[in-house]
Amino acid sequence: MPNRLTQILLMLSVLLMNSLANAIVSMSNGSFQSSQAVGVIVKLRNDTTPLAIAKAGGQPHLSGQTVAEMKVVAAADLSYKRAMSQGAHVLNFAHAMSLADAQAIAHRLMTMANVEYATPNVVYTPMLTIPNDLDYSSQWSLHDATAGANLPQAWDTTTGSNSVPIAVIDTGYTRHDQLDASNFATAGYDFISDPTEAGDGDGRDPDARDEGDFCASDSTRSSWHGTAVMSIIGAITNDLKSMAGINWHANMIPVRVLGRCGGTGDDLIDAIRWAAGLHVAGVPDNPAPAKVINMSLGSVTNQACDPLTQAAIDDAHAAGAVLIAAAGNSGVPAADTTPANCNHVLAIAAHDQNGDLGVFAGGTSSNYGSAVALSAPGVNIEIATCNSADVYSCDNQTATITNSGTSLAAPMASGVASLLVSADNTVNNYYVESILRDSARAFPTNSTCINQCGSGMLDAAAALSLLKTFTAPATQIGLSKDSGGAVFVWFWLALGFMLLVSARWSHIAARRKHTDDSAHHQ
Amino acid sequence: MICWVRSSASFVLGNNARFNGQTQPNLHMPIRIILSICLCVASLSVWGAEVDDPWYVGAGFGTLTYQQNNLDKVNLNQRYLFVGKQINQHLSAEVHLGNSGSDTIQVSGIPVTLKVDNFVAGFVKGHLSISPQDWNNKNLRVYGMLGGTRIKTTSSDPGYTQSGIQTSISAGAGIELQVNNLAVQLGYLQYVNGSDSGHNYSLAGLHVGIMYLFGDDQVRDAK
Numbered sequence: 001m002p003n004r005l006t007q008i009l010l011m012l013s014v015l016l017m018n019s020l021a022n023a024i025v026s027m028s029n030g031s032f033q034s035s036q037a038v039g040v041i042v043k044l045r046n047d048t049t050p051l052a053i054a055k056a057g058g059q060p061h062l063s064g065q066t067v068a069e070m071k072v073v074a075a076a077d078l079s080y081k082r083a084m085s086q087g088a089h090v091l092n093f094a095h096a097m098s099l100a101d102a103q104a105i106a107h108r109l110m111t112m113a114n115v116e117y118a119t120p121n122v123v124y125t126p127m128l129t130i131p132n133d134l135d136y137s138s139q140w141s142l143h144d145a146t147a148g149a150n151l152p153q154a155w156d157t158t159t160g161s162n163s164v165p166i167a168v169i170d171t172g173y174t175r176h177d178q179l180d181a182s183n184f185a186t187a188g189y190d191f192i193s194d195p196t197e198a199g200d201g202d203g204r205d206p207d208a209r210d211e212g213d214f215c216a217s218d219s220t221r222s223s224w225h226g227t228a229v230m231s232i233i234g235a236i237t238n239d240l241k242s243m244a245g246i247n248w249h250a251n252m253i254p255v256r257v258l259g260r261c262g263g264t265g266d267d268l269i270d271a272i273r274w275a276a277g278l279h280v281a282g283v284p285d286n287p288a289p290a291k292v293i294n295m296s297l298g299s300v301t302n303q304a305c306d307p308l309t310q311a312a313i314d315d316a317h318a319a320g321a322v323l324i325a326a327a328g329n330s331g332v333p334a335a336d337t338t339p340a341n342c343n344h345v346l347a348i349a350a351h352d353q354n355g356d357l358g359v360f361a362g363g364t365s366s367n368y369g370s371a372v373a374l375s376a377p378g379v380n381i382e383i384a385t386c387n388s389a390d391v392y393s394c395d396n397q398t399a400t401i402t403n404s405g406t407s408l409a410a411p412m413a414s415g416v417a418s419l420l421v422s423a424d425n426t427v428n429n430y431y432v433e434s435i436l437r438d439s440a441r442a443f444p445t446n447s448t449c450i451n452q453c454g455s456g457m458l459d460a461a462a463a464l465s466l467l468k469t470f471t472a473p474a475t476q477i478g479l480s481k482d483s484g485g486a487v488f489v490w491f492w493l494a495l496g497f498m499l500l501v502s503a504r505w506s507h508i509a510a511r512r513k514h515t516d517d518s519a520h521h522q
Numbered sequence: 523m524i525c526w527v528r529s530s531a532s533f534v535l536g537n538n539a540r541f542n543g544q545t546q547p548n549l550h551m552p553i554r555i556i557l558s559i560c561l562c563v564a565s566l567s568v569w570g571a572e573v574d575d576p577w578y579v580g581a582g583f584g585t586l587t588y589q590q591n592n593l594d595k596v597n598l599n600q601r602y603l604f605v606g607k608q609i610n611q612h613l614s615a616e617v618h619l620g621n622s623g624s625d626t627i628q629v630s631g632i633p634v635t636l637k638v639d640n641f642v643a644g645f646v647k648g649h650l651s652i653s654p655q656d657w658n659n660k661n662l663r664v665y666g667m668l669g670g671t672r673i674k675t676t677s678s679d680p681g682y683t684q685s686g687i688q689t690s691i692s693a694g695a696g697i698e699l700q701v702n703n704l705a706v707q708l709g710y711l712q713y714v715n716g717s718d719s720g721h722n723y724s725l726a727g728l729h730v731g732i733m734y735l736f737g738d739d740q741v742r743d744a745k
Binding site for chain 2: 427428430431433438472473475477479481482483495
């Protein structure tokens with residue numbers, strides 16, 4: 001019997017938790033959002049109370065006539081909700097509205113003679129946002145105090161936005177329960193021009209679905225890499241399912257360049273340009289130029305970024321995109337890996353839960369060195385994947401696994417970059433890159449990443465905090481105000497005076513000399 | 523005459539002293555310094571002016587380095603026009619009008635471009651001939667300059683642009699070689715040295731100039 005009782009209590013607890021979670025989801029995603037108001041709180045002047053307030057059952061409340069007058073003055077559909085403490089009254093709007101609109105209504109109400117004050121009834125949201133995804137607690141990359149990316153505190157500021165297009169240049173997408181249609185508001189594109197490599201029977205086409213990237217020559221299986229990367233950026237979050245993503249409302253554009261046995265530079269170059277909204281011959285333009293472009297791919301070229309790739313990246317950057325690339329998993333300097341070594345690319349190294357340089361299966365480690373901008377969690381990272389043995393397609397999956405690599409560190413940074421743009425859509429790509437670098441957390445003492453993994457460890461909360469206080473570097477150099485005008489005027493007056501005196505005396509001296517000469521001649 | 527100038531000077535400086543009190547709180551030490559310099563020079567010029575001293579015009583170019591604590595140097599190219607009047611054998615008054623090209627440095631990894639939109643500078647220039655006695659039609663002289671510069675700069679990064687104007691005491695020195703009515707000069711000038719929004723900065727550089735002196739037999743007069 002006690003066991004039975006325990007089971008019932010447990011079930012009730014789960015139901016209660018579920019209800020609470022759904023309520024929070026509703027507040028976060030639905031009709032109630034921060035910076036909104038559901039009505040106004042009004043307090044009348046004491047001296048008008050007998051006229052404005054009627055008694056009903058001993059509880060003071062606003063009279064119907066007063067509410068009607070308020071509706072006219074406010075020019076809004078108000079309904080009386082209840083009397084509250086401090087002698088104030090709550091009136092609801094028909095629908096939640098923006099704080100600015102609510103404040104305008106409150107201001108209009110305050111023009112009424114019998115209203116002492118009126119203020120919007122603001123929607124509040126919980127602080128230190130913790131998603132209810134079942135695996136969240138094991139996703140150290142999001143919240144670990146030592147080396148996690150400090151997302152819960154960041155989510156208090158923003159959980160992301162669907163209006164920030166994030167291009168994921170990778171293997172394409174699969175249908176997975178952690179990625180839904182809202183994540184793919186903008187259709188991607190399949191940039192693989194070689195039909196054999198594409199595996200879908202044609203070359204470039206508008207279908208960016210992942211057709212597998214297995215390589216028959218070495219018996220590798222398909223990695224479903226693009227799905228994994230996208231799940232880190234924007235897995236459906238707060239859904240009481242497996243994993244949480246970074247941007248809860250991510251708008252991801254799958255751009256397919258990796259197919260059978262990998263991809264090639266020509267397709268990557270075109271994909272970068274297209275993702276940023278630039279025109280690529282033979283391909284319809286991307287209607288939603290990406291603010292963030294994630295490239296969890298690379299090639300150890302042992303040479304500098306080639307001019308064509310660099311030109312594409314320069315153009316994409318000039319178009320406003322933040323370009324983020326995996327530093328690479330070969331345990332070599334990232335300066336030898338393209339596109340990590342290209343200018344205007346943030347190369348992301350991987351660190352583990354101790355803040356050390358990431359070491360992966362097989363004994364290789366994250367690339368490192370001066371080309372690395374910063375480091376992000378990249379060891380034992382939960383990702384969406386495919387359980388099917390089918391190497392050609394993988395759809396309608398629910399599986400997640402943990403995996404490691406800089407491919408998983410890069411989307412951590414891309415996700416945080418998208419949060420920055422979500423929080424302030426006017427921030428430009430230069431500022432985002434600077435903020436990501438400058439807000440990075442110091443590596444723990446004795447970390448093997450020190451001096452090897454860029455400016456520090458990705459810190460989403462610190463980045464959003466820095467965004468609020470960020471001052472444009474142009475303000476740090478040169479002159480910023482007009483000053484010294486009085487000095488200037490007096491200086492010129494003095495100089496003019498001096499020249500006048502000089503000219504006058506020269507004239508007098510010349511005349512005297514002329515007079516003397518004349519006298520001498522006489 | 524000298525007394526008259528001195529009385530004028532004391533009158534202006536007397537006013538200046540009062541400006542430091544209630545009536546003109548914005549006037550600072552630079553004004554007094556500049557006024558003192560100019561009026562002293564005026565006195566000297568009046569005292570020394572015995573000939574119809576020539577005007578001269580010229581143009582120059584050179585480097586202009588913007589230095590600010592904790593930032594990389596910004597290296598600009600300056601170009602300027604100038605006009606001057608020789609006050610006597612040892613003194614001239616000179617006005618510079620110029621601007622610069624731009625240079626870009628990285629601040630927090632973000633490219634920031636700085637340029638001098640324009641500057642107007644006025645100088646009192648003292649010079650001393652060092653040419654050998656047997657030089658004919660040539661004159662080599664060293665000079666020092668003291669004055670003030672009004673300068674406007676613009677700095678911009680990919681998301682923000684700001685401009686500002688400041689006035690500062692300027693000083694410099696150089697050497698010039700005159701042959702008949704033409705002269706070339708090589709000098710160093712610090713146009714601005716000041717602070718803005720909490721950072722100290724200076725703007726200075728080497729310049730090369732060429733000038734034409736109006737009038738006859740200027741070499742003899744200059745000597």
